[in-house]
Every structure is written in C-alpha cells, then in structure tokens.
Amino acid sequence: MERVDVAIVGGGPAGSSAAGAAARRGADAVVFEKGVPRADREGLGPDSTDAAGMLDYWIDLMDYRPEEIPDDVILSRLDGAEFVGPTERVTLSDTGIEASYDGFGFAFHRARFDDWLRAEAEAAGATYRVGTAVRDVETDLSGGHSHRLTLADGDEIEAEYLVLADGPQRTVTMGVLDQFVPDGRSMRDHLASTTANHIAYQEHRRFPADVFDPELIKFWWGLIPGHTAYPWVFPNDDRVVRVGLTMPIGVDLDRVRNRDAYDLLSDEDEQVPPGRVYLRRLLEREYGDRYDVPEDFPLVEDRGKQGGTEAYPISSTRPIESPTAAGVAVAGGAMGTTSAFHEGGDHVAVRTGKLAGELAAEGRLSRYNDAWRDAIGEEIRRNVAMADLVRGYEPADWDRTFRTADRLLDRGGTGLVEALTTGVDAVKLVGAYKRRKFALRNGGYVQFREDEYAV
Ligand SMILES: Cc1cc2nc3c(=O)[nH]c(=O)nc-3n(C[C@H](O)[C@H](O)[C@H](O)COP(=O)(O)OP(=O)(O)OC[C@H]3O[C@@H](n4cnc5c(N)ncnc54)[C@H](O)[C@@H]3O)c2cc1C
The missing domain is CATH 3.30.70 (Alpha-Beta Plaits)
Known part of the structure; x- marks a missing residue:
C-alpha cells in the first residue's frame, strides 16, 4: 500500500495551502480532490464556488504579501462596499483594520485562485490526485497514529497525518471525527444542525x-x-x-x-x-x-x-478544534471557519490550511488548535459576535443600522467593521456588540474543544 506523510482531503484553498506548507517543510504530501467540472476551468479541479471578494486585511490574515497574488487572479480592484437596507443605504470605503494592501480589497477569479494555490503546492513538491473521491478513512491509534484512506476507485493509501479540508459539506470529516466523539454521540450534533x-x-x-x-x-x-x-x-x-x-x-x-x-x-x-x-x-x-x-x-x-x-x-456553524493527538487537523470550511457571514472564508481557509500542513510536517500538530486561534481567533470572534447580534433582525432594524452607520461616517474617520458594529450596537442599545464579543473571548466561539474528544 502507498504510504505518505500527510494526506489531505480536498483541494480547495485550505487543502492546497496545507499541501504547500507541508511539502515546503520536506513532507511527502498528497491532496485528494474528488474533482468538479466548471465552465470556467479546463479539466477537473476543486469546487471553487465563491463570490470571490477579498478585503485588504484578509491578505495579511492569509499570510501573503499583496504582490504575491498573481495579476490574472484579480478581476477588479475595489474602492468600497455598499450596504443597502429596505430604504437606507451606506457606503464604506475603508475596512478600518490595518492592512498592507493599498485599497479596500479586490474581486477575484476563484478557479484561478485555487489553480494558483495548487501550482504553488506542486512547485513545493506536493502531489495531487484529482477525479476520485475519498470514500472512507480508518484511523489506527495503536503505536502512534496512522490513517488508511479508501478512494472511490478502491485504491488505499496510508498516511501518518490527515488534514481534513473537504469544505463545509464535511462528507469525510464527519465520519473521521465520529471515531473520536465519546458516548455514542456524533459530530453531526454539532456541525449539521438543520437550523x-x-x-x-x-x-x-x-x-x-x-x-x-x-x-x-x-x-x-x-x-x-x-x-x-x-x-x-x-x-x-x-x-x-x-x-x-x-x-x-x-x-x-x-x-x-x-x-x-x-x-x-x-x-x-x-x-x-x-x-x-x-x-x-x-x-x-x-x-x-x-x-x-x-x-x-x-x-x-x-x-x-x-x-x-x-x-x-454552506454552513453557519462555529469552528471546532481538532483531535491533534490522533494526527488529525480539520481546516477551513470543514472546521467551521466560514462561520457567520458566509462570503468571508477563503482567507481563514488558507491560513488554517497553512498552519495544519506546516505543523504536521514538523511533527508538532499538537500546537495546531492554539496556532489557529492565535492567527484568526479575533476575526472569527468578530464574525460570530456580529452574527449572534443580528439574529432576529427585521427589515426596519437593518434600516436603523445603516442610518446609524451613515451618521457615524458623516462624523468622519470610521471603517467598515466599526461602522457596522456600532450601527448594530446602536439598534440593540448599550454596548451589546462589545458584551457579546467579550463573552466570546478566550476561544468562547469554539463549539467542540480538543479535550472533548476521546483520544
Ligand atoms: C456562494 C459563495 C460565496 C462566497 N464568497 C466568498 C467571498 O467572497 N470571499 C471569501 O473569502 N469567501 C467566500 N466564500 C467562502 C469560501 O468559498 C469558503 O470559505 C472556502 O471555499 C473554504 O475553503 P475550503 O478549502 O475549506 O473548502 P472548499 O473550497 O469547499 O473545498 C473543499 C474541497 O473538497 C473537495 N471534496 C469534498 N469532499 C471530498 C471527498 N470525499 N474526496 C475528495 N475531495 C472532496 C471538494 O470538491 C472541494 O473542492 C463563499 C462561499 C460561497 C458558497
């Protein structure tokens, strides 16, 4: 049976970033991508469905420099975002968060973005198997950890480390994690609530x-x-x-x-x-x-x-931690990083993928949960707090929010994040956003912790 250091399920931004980071550190890394046909790409590739917008500070969160993004990936450079309610509207031209990119952000070609990440990973030495889905994974924890992957074509591969980057549908992630969820419970109870x-x-x-x-x-x-x-x-x-x-x-x-x-x-x-x-x-x-x-x-x-x-x-669940003692890291959409506002997830997918690949290759995967919280915790906390607050919002609430944000802008010098949260805050009255954000500190947004796994 073929044996590899790091097997990665899913070739989207999280999977390719994991593969590149692992290969760059000398690991034998293989990506398994089931392969999705798209009119805007020749041949099979990752799913690549996306509105494909990137804000300025997200590039820093991905741990890329703006000049590293290839020109043909960028379709349109953005000056701002307009938020429209039933009768009110507000335009914001600054995210209000420090960023190395000079501009509000850009709209990009998602299939080319994914192809670029794949090319980077392959240049670092990672290999891709596209066109066959991973059907099953069995983990053996006797004497360390190893994972036997079975592909839809019947092939089997054994890997020391497993990075789950199969996106928010979690077709493989669910079954793998269920091996470690105690008391006959299932990860589905946490990640697949119909609400x-x-x-x-x-x-x-x-x-x-x-x-x-x-x-x-x-x-x-x-x-x-x-x-x-x-x-x-x-x-x-x-x-x-x-x-x-x-x-x-x-x-x-x-x-x-x-x-x-x-x-x-x-x-x-x-x-x-x-x-x-x-x-x-x-x-x-x-x-x-x-x-x-x-x-x-x-x-x-x-x-x-x-x-x-x-x-x-897509899914609006909150993130979960990974059972790193079993040699497993869940990254990107599969771990719930695209939590609250669904269109914002490529940056956190790239970053969690990079960390998972890097730490697996270095044999330090036990650092993974702390590492991703350090890198993207504040971004997740902001999104989860906002989404919690606007639960139950009706059309008139959105109008009031945008009216307040617009007034703040008139007074000058505020960015997207501050204007929207203060707008929401004003509707909810007295500091609700800040209180919610405070309640989610120290990783309080995590919905399944590492110590809850039976590993
Ligand atoms: C309509 C829409 C608009 C969005 N807009 C934006 C935006 O503007 N900006 C932004 O930053 N984010 C946006 N997002 C979110 C972003 O797309 C996700 O956060 C990102 O794709 C997550 O990356 P990922 O690598 O974790 O998962 P995915 O990109 O979902 O990749 C998972 C991959 O795993 C593969 N796979 C699944 N099961 C298997 C299997 N069994 N075997 C092998 N391969 C498998 C899939 O084919 C897929 O290619 C949007 C999402 C949607 C749906």
Whole structure:
C-alpha cells in the first residue's frame, strides 16, 4: 500500500495551502480532490464556488504579501462596499483594520485562485490526485497514529497525518471525527444542525455599462427573511457581475414576522422562492424601471459552474478544534471557519490550511488548535459576535443600522467593521456588540474543544 506523510482531503484553498506548507517543510504530501467540472476551468479541479471578494486585511490574515497574488487572479480592484437596507443605504470605503494592501480589497477569479494555490503546492513538491473521491478513512491509534484512506476507485493509501479540508459539506470529516466523539454521540450534533444550514446560489450576468460599477461590492439586508440571508453583487471584469445570495434552508413563511416588510417576497409566495426567483426580483427592484432585466442583464454562460450559474450548500456553524493527538487537523470550511457571514472564508481557509500542513510536517500538530486561534481567533470572534447580534433582525432594524452607520461616517474617520458594529450596537442599545464579543473571548466561539474528544 502507498504510504505518505500527510494526506489531505480536498483541494480547495485550505487543502492546497496545507499541501504547500507541508511539502515546503520536506513532507511527502498528497491532496485528494474528488474533482468538479466548471465552465470556467479546463479539466477537473476543486469546487471553487465563491463570490470571490477579498478585503485588504484578509491578505495579511492569509499570510501573503499583496504582490504575491498573481495579476490574472484579480478581476477588479475595489474602492468600497455598499450596504443597502429596505430604504437606507451606506457606503464604506475603508475596512478600518490595518492592512498592507493599498485599497479596500479586490474581486477575484476563484478557479484561478485555487489553480494558483495548487501550482504553488506542486512547485513545493506536493502531489495531487484529482477525479476520485475519498470514500472512507480508518484511523489506527495503536503505536502512534496512522490513517488508511479508501478512494472511490478502491485504491488505499496510508498516511501518518490527515488534514481534513473537504469544505463545509464535511462528507469525510464527519465520519473521521465520529471515531473520536465519546458516548455514542456524533459530530453531526454539532456541525449539521438543520437550523444552521444555508444554500448559496449565484449567477454571472453582464450588466449595462451605466450601472456597472467595477469598484463597489453591494449587499442587500432585510430584503429576504432568515438569519444571515442576503443577496449581493460582486463586479468582475468585462462588465460581468456575480449576483448571488445566501439563505437558510427550511424557512417557514407562515412563521416569518412582518413578512410584508420583505421586499423580495410576494403575496403569492406559499414557500420561500428559489434563489433564481429572488435574484430576478432583486434586479427588477433595482433596475426594472429603466431596463428589460432578462434582455439587458444576460447570463454569461461560459462562467461559473454551469450555464453561468452555481449553487452550493454552506454552513453557519462555529469552528471546532481538532483531535491533534490522533494526527488529525480539520481546516477551513470543514472546521467551521466560514462561520457567520458566509462570503468571508477563503482567507481563514488558507491560513488554517497553512498552519495544519506546516505543523504536521514538523511533527508538532499538537500546537495546531492554539496556532489557529492565535492567527484568526479575533476575526472569527468578530464574525460570530456580529452574527449572534443580528439574529432576529427585521427589515426596519437593518434600516436603523445603516442610518446609524451613515451618521457615524458623516462624523468622519470610521471603517467598515466599526461602522457596522456600532450601527448594530446602536439598534440593540448599550454596548451589546462589545458584551457579546467579550463573552466570546478566550476561544468562547469554539463549539467542540480538543479535550472533548476521546483520544
Ligand atoms: C456562494 C459563495 C460565496 C462566497 N464568497 C466568498 C467571498 O467572497 N470571499 C471569501 O473569502 N469567501 C467566500 N466564500 C467562502 C469560501 O468559498 C469558503 O470559505 C472556502 O471555499 C473554504 O475553503 P475550503 O478549502 O475549506 O473548502 P472548499 O473550497 O469547499 O473545498 C473543499 C474541497 O473538497 C473537495 N471534496 C469534498 N469532499 C471530498 C471527498 N470525499 N474526496 C475528495 N475531495 C472532496 C471538494 O470538491 C472541494 O473542492 C463563499 C462561499 C460561497 C458558497
């Protein structure tokens, strides 16, 4: 049987970053990626579904220098973000967090980003097996740790270390971790709660020149019901825009309070409309007075996954720690780093992947949970606190938040993070955001700790 030092399940940003870091430190690292066909990539590769926006300080969190990102990965350099409520809107042109990148951020080509990370890993000596899924993993803890991976084609590989980077669907992660969850419980109880599962849907559309703003990303809040449910617009090159949304699965419209306040719902809706209907209504709401939407905003069929569209299940769970004593590190979406606001996860995936690969190669994986908390803990804490606070928000709350944020901006000198949290804070009154953030200190956002595993 083939034997390797580090086996990595999943070839997205977390997996490729783990492979590169491990190979750079001399380990024999192999990535197993099931392989997903996409219209915007030749041959099979990782899933690569993404709105693909990067904020300035996220580049530092990835532990890259801005000049290391290849030019062809960047599609559009951004000046700011606009947040739109039912009637209020606010534009922020500064994240307010120190960053080496000169600018607000950029929109990028996710498939090229993933291909770049893979090329870096291969240049460092990692190998890829693309096109066959990992079907099963069995861990043997007698005399250290070893993991036997079984692929869908029947091949078997043994690895000393295992990095789980199979994304938020966690098809492999769940089964591996269940080996170490005590008392007959399952990791599913923590990571797959039906109240925490979302769906993302996205379309690539060419916008008319006079409404295409290459420098602004936009988010609409309070237009569709559900916790962290919102549409967005991300400008790319050549007037192509990713119009997408995320929403929880299973919202019961009969239980939505003030349903008339949600602009993208119609009186006739008996259940939550599909993503494509919501997006059509969004474009009609914004541009329908001046344009024939289907005609003037055509789908760009050679982009995205298929026919100009893509869908992806995502998860809003909180992060878990890894059972490092078993030689296992969970990284990126699989560990729940894309926690609260789903469109922000590539940076934390890259960083956790790098740390997992590096520490596995050096035989110091026991450092992993502390290392990722040191590197990205503050970012996760901020996101989890914000998401907790806006639970139960209705359209009028979003308007009040954006009005407050806008007033703060008028007074000058505030960034995205401060303006939004202070806006939310003002609606909730007296320091709620700060209190929530304080309650999550010392890793309080972690939902399964290392000492809870039976290893
Ligand atoms: C619609 C949408 C918009 C987003 N927008 C942004 C954004 O603007 N900015 C941002 O930073 N983040 C964004 N995110 C989040 C970001 O995409 C994730 O945080 C990131 O992809 C996580 O990387 P990952 O490597 O952990 O997982 P993934 O990218 O999900 O990669 C996991 C890989 O594992 C493979 N895999 C799964 N099971 C198996 C198996 N059994 N065997 C082998 N391979 C397997 C999959 O094919 C996949 O390629 C967005 C996400 C979505 C869905």
